[in-house]
Amino acid sequence: MNETPAVTDPRPRFDQAADRLAALVGSVRPEHLERPTPCAEFAVRELLGHVTGVMRRVAHVGRGGASHDMSTQVTGVTDSGWAAAFADAAQQARAAWADGARLADTVAAPWGEAPGRTALEVWTMETVAHTWDLARALGRPSGPDEGPAAAALETARRMLPGDMRGEGVPFGPVHEVPGDADAYARLAAWLGRDPEWAPPGGMLLTPGDEGYDAECEGFQAGDRHRPDEVVLARSAEDVRQAVADARRRGLPVAVQATGHGLARSARGGVLVSTRRMTGIRVDPEARTAWVEAGVRAGDLVAQAGRYGLAPVNGSFPGVGVVSYVLGGGVGVLGRRYGYATDHVRRIEVVTGDGRLRQVTAGSDPELFRGLRGGGGGLGVVTGMELDLVPVERIYGGRLVHDGGAGAAEEILAAWREWTRTVPEEMSSALSLLPLPDVPDVPEPLRGRYLAQVHIAFTGSREDGEKLVATLRATLGEPLVDELREMPYTESASVFSEPDAPHAYRSDNVLLDEGGLGPDEVSGVLREAGPDAGVMCVLGVRHLGGAFARGSGAPDAVGHRDAAYLLSVLSPLDGTDSGTVRALHGRALDAVRGHTLGRRLNFLYGPQDEATVRACYEPADLERLHALKEAYDPVDLFRFTQGLPEAG
Structure with a gap:
């Protein structure tokens, strides 16, 4: 020396x-x-x-x-x-x-x-x-x-x-x-050590550590976890050890990949961060993909697209695949292929006893049923095997119209009538939102109340154009016309949702065929339309088709007979959460007579028991409570949304 x-x-x-x-x-x-x-x-x-x-x-x-x-x-x-x-x-x-x-x-x-x-x-x-x-x-x-x-x-x-x-x-x-x-x-x-060496169970951060605040942040900026510890999981074994350790010490467990749909922020306890678990394995012959807990939808779309395949993903590429599927998964191509949870083959999950389980319809049919659509209250899902569908290209995009001066009601009525005529290959939605009169907004859209029709058709461009032609004839010339044939890897442009983290709240209801009648629409727009005083983004998604049928394997996705999903989302920019929630409640009350229930995927922010309970059929809720008692009797996973109290 x-x-x-x-x-x-x-x-x-x-x-x-x-x-x-x-x-x-x-x-x-x-x-x-x-x-x-x-x-x-x-x-x-x-x-x-x-x-x-x-x-x-x-x-x-x-x-x-x-x-x-x-x-x-x-x-x-x-x-x-x-x-x-x-x-x-x-x-x-x-x-x-x-x-x-x-x-x-x-x-x-x-x-x-x-x-x-x-x-x-x-x-x-x-x-x-x-x-x-x-x-x-x-x-x-x-x-x-x-x-x-x-x-x-x-x-x-x-x-x-x-x-x-x-x-x-x-x-x-x-x-x-x-x-x-x-x-x-x-x-x-x-000194000869492996600088990448990491312990079983994952690295750990506590308040005050560098990186702690960033790890607690998610896409939903209106709420943030503040746990006693953050486990930086890189593998299913890391998650298993973290859950087992938390259970031994009597600490509750939260889990976060992207934080897009954060419902209950953890105060104390352990946050298992799965954002580093980003492995994807595509089997093009079997048309399946294995995704780890931190995989985002856009990454799965890109990987599957290399083989001319597609997942049944949602509208925003930044959403975590696993949490989206656990909530049911209302996909861009849902009328053709159903809910994302209909395409689950296998689930790897750490339950409240600290065991890592491989769950299939054959190995544990009750747990498999509850995990698919039941939210995250039964365990930490570390990976899933999902079916992929043979979709390489779609005809789709947006038609953007001026919805001001009463036009929104007319556009919604025309779209509703059009949805009653289209085949299952045609999935569509309509969104209504105000844009500010500021330079950052493109000139044709600045300061307008917009009505956007979102189209995703799995047939040919020619057939898609024929189907949309009748809607065009009713709506007239749009402000923006983005309909085109595109690779499915570009399907995020169908909704073009903002990709910057922000604070927001959202609620939704599932409607029967009569839920979008003139009186109901007028009532919704009166509370959450252009004159609401608080910015509201109204969304209506056409359901039916494969949404209604399911895969044949029982799950916890209720109210499959719904015809439409109506959602209302508001940013919290200077507006308190209580005011926004009350406004959303009044808007959705306008369709109360046609409401069948709710969908977990569109509940953003803390919700009351009645709201979460409405996401399930009574029999499914009873099964979920039995599973909770069997796999997490101490309510270790109490920060997840998806399972209200029994009773």
Whole structure:
């Protein structure tokens, strides 16, 4: 080992490193002690014994002893005694080196005689490195300040060149690191650790850690989780361990991939972040895809599109596939192919007992039934096998009309009559929304109340144009005409929804055939139309067709006989949630006589029990409560939307 001394006093950095490691040792719980660490020869227990032993050796050398007199492995400490043992050893080390004159003395270091300053600098480097080891083993960040690691890395490069490895040197070959790696990862790599090493159960963030706030944020900016811990899951096993650990400690569990449909924000407990679980496997021959919990719809569309296939995805490409399917999944091509949940073959889920299960219609028909359309209250779904459909191109897009001055009611009536004439291959929706008179809005649309018809037809362009021709004749010349034949990979343009996170609330109802009558439409627009005072986006989706039939395998998607889905969404820009919710309630009251229920996919924000209950048929709700009692009797997954209280 090179022995070029540093010119600065290493004691302040040693104290800082010892304090940081002491805080981390203090966070170790007895159940952590058998966890592996990046040091292959050490579990956490042995690593604690080693760092405590090193501190005792530092103290011994500081008092004039030789390194080889003192073992670097302490044993016999009780499971709950490591924090005190390490703190005592660190205090002894500080005291032994309190006299600065010792830094200039020659000491008996592990590698031979060296100036005291050099030996303490190396022990500081070792302390920082083992801080990374222990932090990784516990799933914790190494610290927001890279200064200690940067200084330790400089020492490591000077004292332990990359070619000084092999027999007698307790460090492996240098690992490569990406250009954006932080100082802790670079230090670990230089000392022979794998900088990408992660513990079973996932990395862990707590309030105050760098990245905690960003991890809690989701697309729904109106609500944010504030858990005690965030587990950064990368695998189903990470999720399983996180759930099992939370259950053992009596902590509730929330889960988030994109945060698009956040219903209940966690206060305390554990948030399992699945956004890193983005694996997709497409089997073009079987026409299936396996998707992990963090996969977004747009990524699945792109992967399936390489083989001329498509998932039964929703209108927004940023939505998480798994949560969308758990809520039923009202797809762009739903009249032709039904709900997304109709196309589930297998579900991988961690239930409240901490077990990872592979659930199919054959292996566990009741749980398979409940997970498909029942929301997320039965477990954390880590992956799904989904059917893909043979759709490579569609005819579709938007027709945008001016809906002001009463035109919205006429356009909606014309579209409603047109929907009664089209085949299942034609899926469509209508949206009504005001646009502000600001420069960011294109000139033809600025300051108008828009009526948009959204078209997705799986037949030929010629047949699609013929079907739409009758609607065009009634509606007249649009402000914008975007209908075209397109690859399905461009189907997000059918709805062209905003992709920036924002705060919003939404409610919906499922309607029978009479739900869009003139009186009902007038009542809705009176409350949530252009003069509402609060911006409201009204959406109406044509159901029927395959939506009504299902796949033949029982599920929890109720009210399949609905003809239309009516939704109302409002941004919370300066408007309190209670005002928006009351407005939405008044608007949907206008169609109360034709309401069959609700759909989970379009409930954004906290909802009352009655609203969530309306998403299910009574028999399905009874089954879901029985499943909840069987798989999550302590209500571990209480932050998910989808299952109201029994009774």
